[in-house]
Amino acid sequence: MNFRFLILLIVLLLINLQIAICQAELSPSGLQEVPKFYMDALSFQSSEPGVSRLDVFVEVPYEAMQFTKLGDNFRAEYEVAINIYDTTETLVSEKWWTEKIEVPDYNQTTSQTTSNLNQRSFLVTPGFYFVTVQIKDQESDRGTRIKKKVNVRKFTDIDFGISDILIVNRIEFDSGKTSIFPNISGNVGGIRDSFHIFFEAYNSIGTDSSKLFIRIFNMKGDTVRIDSSGIQLGAKKRHCFQNIQTTELIPGDYIMQADLNLSTDNTGEMKKDISATSSRSFVVRWRGMPVSITDLNLAIDQLEYVADREVIDEIRKAPTEKKKTLFQEFWNKKDPSPNTDRNELMEEYYSRVAYANKHFGHYIDGWKTDMGMVYCIFGSPSNIERHPFDIDSKPYEVWTYYEISREFIFVDVTGFGDYRLQNPLWDLRRTRPRR
Numbered sequence: 001m002n003f004r005f006l007i008l009l010i011v012l013l014l015i016n017l018q019i020a021i022c023q024a025e026l027s028p029s030g031l032q033e034v035p036k037f038y039m040d041a042l043s044f045q046s047s048e049p050g051v052s053r054l055d056v057f058v059e060v061p062y063e064a065m066q067f068t069k070l071g072d073n074f075r076a077e078y079e080v081a082i083n084i085y086d087t088t089e090t091l092v093s094e095k096w097w098t099e100k101i102e103v104p105d106y107n108q109t110t111s112q113t114t115s116n117l118n119q120r121s122f123l124v125t126p127g128f129y130f131v132t133v134q135i136k137d138q139e140s141d142r143g144t145r146i147k148k149k150v151n152v153r154k155f156t157d158i159d160f161g162i163s164d165i166l167i168v169n170r171i172e173f174d175s176g177k178t179s180i181f182p183n184i185s186g187n188v189g190g191i192r193d194s195f196h197i198f199f200e201a202y203n204s205i206g207t208d209s210s211k212l213f214i215r216i217f218n219m220k221g222d223t224v225r226i227d228s229s230g231i232q233l234g235a236k237k238r239h240c241f242q243n244i245q246t247t248e249l250i251p252g253d254y255i256m257q258a259d260l261n262l263s264t265d266n267t268g269e270m271k272k273d274i275s276a277t278s279s280r281s282f283v284v285r286w287r288g289m290p291v292s293i294t295d296l297n298l299a300i301d302q303l304e305y306v307a308d309r310e311v312i313d314e315i316r317k318a319p320t321e322k323k324k325t326l327f328q329e330f331w332n333k334k335d336p337s338p339n340t341d342r343n344e345l346m347e348e349y350y351s352r353v354a355y356a357n358k359h360f361g362h363y364i365d366g367w368k369t370d371m372g373m374v375y376c377i378f379g380s381p382s383n384i385e386r387h388p389f390d391i392d393s394k395p396y397e398v399w400t401y402y403e404i405s406r407e408f409i410f411v412d413v414t415g416f417g418d419y420r421l422q423n424p425l426w427d428l429r430r431t432r433p434r435r
Contacts, residue, residue: 036064038184039133039146042164043126045155045202045237051123052152056082058133059117059184065101066139067109074109076101077138082120085130092129093122098138112341117184126154155202161276162240162260163200171196171241178239189285194245199278201231201238201260208234212242213259218252219295225249231260249284250320251296256280286328290347292354300327302353302367305377352376362417370421374399374408395419 037060046053058080065076077100084093101116108114128151136143155161167183180198188195201210210233216225225248231240244256257279285293293299300315300323307330315326335343356372357365366372381399388395395412397419410419 036061037133037135037144037146038186039131039148040166040182040184040186041131041148041150042166043150043152043155044163044200045161046123048123049156050125052126052155054084054122054124054129054131054150054152055119056122056131056133057117057119057182057184058082058135059115059182060099060135061115062101062103062109062111065109065116066137066142067101067103067106068139070102073102073104074106076109079134079136079138080118081132081134081136083132083134084122084124085132087128087130089130092124095120095122117182124152126152128152158202159204160260160262160274161202162258162278163202165256165258165278165280166198167280167282168196168198168241186280186282187285188244188246188282189251189289193247194243197242197244197256197258199240199258201233201240201276203233203236203238205262205274207262208232211261212240213261214242214244215257215259216244216249217255217257219254224254246284248320250324251284251286251289251293251299253281253283253294256282286324290350292350296323296327299350302350302376303330305373306349348379349376352379360419369419371397371410371419374421378404378406396422 037058039059040057042055042057044053044055060078062076065078067074067076077098079096079098081096082094083091086092097118099116099118103109128149130147131150132145132147134143134145153161153164155163166180167186167188169181169183171181172179180196183195210231212229212231214225214227215223218224225245227242227244229242232238242258257277260276262274283294297316300312303312303315311330315323315330318326331343331346332338334345336345337343353367353372353376356367356369356375360366360369360372360375362369367376378401382402383400385398385400387393387397390396393411394415397410399408399410401407407423409422411422412418413420
C-alpha cells in the first residue's frame, strides 16, 4: 500500500469529532438522502378518448426500510404518496397508500438485491407534468421525496406510434402468460451481458411488419451502439420486447433511442417511410459502485491522488473489458470490508470527489484544484479560518486537521476564487493533476 493511500485510509478510519459548523458546511454526507428509493413515470395509450395513461412505478429496497421484530418475523411499514401537478403547480391527481412488508429472515431486512415494487396508473391529458413521490418510513418517521418532470405523450388520433420505454430486469413465461419484472432504478450494470426493454406499438395502419432500430448514445452525444431487428405487428396494439447487449458499455450514463419504421403497405408496394420514436436514459453501474461515478474514464483519471501514475496509465490504456477489471481490482485490494457488496473506502473517496466538484470548481473541475486535492485526500477539515477581507493580504483560508496535526493555507492569488495551496503536500508536484 503506497504512502498516500495509507494516509487516506488512516484519515477515513479515525473518528472525526469536528466543529459543528464546519461539519455541516463541508461534510459530503448530504449527497444522498435516506431512505433511498427509485421511481419512474411512463406514458402509454389509454382506451379512454382524449387522455393518456401515466404509469408511476415506486421501488423501495429492503435495505432502505426500518424493520422491527414482530413475533418470529420482521416487519417494515411505510407510506407512499404520489402527486401529479401541471406546469402551474396545480394539483391534478394524487394517490396515497401504506405498504407493509413482513419477512421471516433477518438477512432479508438488509438485502441490497430485494425490494418492494408498486405501480399506480393515472389518466391525464397529454402535456408536461411534475410527478412527486414521497416515502415516509413509519418506524423511523423519516421521509424523502423525488420530483420528476414528465412529458405525457399523445397517442390518440395517430396512425402509428410507440409508448415510452420500460427497462426490464427479467421476463417469465408461464402457461401462455408473460410476466415482466421492471427495472425502476435504470441501472443495468448488475444484469449480465444484456437486458430487455418493453414498449407498446400502436398501429392503426394495419401493416404486419416493421423495422426497429436501437441507438445508444453516451452523454457526449457519441453513438456507442446500434442494433436493428424486425418487429411483427398486425394488431392495433402490440406488446414488444427487445434484448439490448451491454458487454461493450463501460460504466456511465446513456440515452437509448428506439425508432420503429414502416416502409411498405399490405400490398408490398413501397411508400413513404412512417416512423415512431421514443427515448429514455439509463445507467451502467456495477454493484457496489458509488452513485457519483457516472463515467469510468473520468473515475480512472480521479485516481490521481490515491494511485501511482504507472497504475493509472495501465488502467487507462487497457481495452474496455480489461479496463473495468483493472479498476475493480484496484479498489478491491483497498476494500476494508471485502465480504460485503459495499466498498466503504471507494464510496468515501468518490463522495469527496463529487463534493470537491460541486464546491471548489471554477474554470477547472473542483477535484483538480488545490482545495479539491486536499479535500479528496483528507476529507472535511476540523476547523476553517476564512480571511476574505484582510487589509494587508490577499483573501486566504486556513484548514486545520487536528487528527493528523496538519494545517493547509490557501491564498486567492488572482482574486477570482482560485485558491492555491501555499505549504507543500509531500510529493505535491508528482501528484498534482495537469491543468
